[in-house]
Amino acid sequence: MNFENFINIVLVFLSSLTFAGLIYLLILACKRRSQGKFNKIDKRFGRLYFSRAELFDILEKHIVVIESKKPCLTTLDPWYEIIFSAADGQMTITEFTQKLKKEYSSGPPPELEAVVQQHVRALKDIGFITLTDKPKILPYYLQMPSSQQDQEKAKRLMEEDGFIKKTKASQNF
Numbered sequence: 001m002n003f004e005n006f007i008n009i010v011l012v013f014l015s016s017l018t019f020a021g022l023i024y025l026l027i028l029a030c031k032r033r034s035q036g037k038f039n040k041i042d043k044r045f046g047r048l049y050f051s052r053a054e055l056f057d058i059l060e061k062h063i064v065v066i067e068s069k070k071p072c073l074t075t076l077d078p079w080y081e082i083i084f085s086a087a088d089g090q091m092t093i094t095e096f097t098q099k100l101k102k103e104y105s106s107g108p109p110p111e112l113e114a115v116v117q118q119h120v121r122a123l124k125d126i127g128f129i130t131l132t133d134k135p136k137i138l139p140y141y142l143q144m145p146s147s148q149q150d151q152e153k154a155k156r157l158m159e160e161d162g163f164i165k166k167t168k169a170s171q172n173f
Helices: 003-015 019-034 078-086 093-101 112-125 151-161
Strands: 049-052 055-059 062-067 072-075 088-092 129-132
Touching (some): 049 093, 078 093, 078 112, 088 093, 093 112, 112 129
Antiparallel strands (some): 049 088
């Protein structure tokens, strides 16, 4: 079996998992890999709201981040996909963790909160999400996948907000 066939089998397997099943597998993988790495919980950090800071789209059922600072598309690992998709600015990190905990019928793993916080920090550090003290309404162009947006409206709003620079063609209007 070559590597490409192996990846296809893994992708088919992952696409058949439920949300809770996927979370459980991710926790197990993180727990095995980390050897206790996810044990630090910051209660103040948990009170922050998290929101998307980059455009995104869906490609073959996976999130692809469209980076604004450079011409780059970035795929996300499953944990990061879950957090990025939930980053609507209306939920604190702790509220999100509580929502995840309800997905476990036999109780969540004890390190779940620390795992979520570590992954949120990583997304923040690379600029894919922002953290605020208060809820935030996302602009139109960050609320949904790019392919589902009215492209002219999204472009106009991004230019008005300074998210992207105005092009010469749009400055003529």
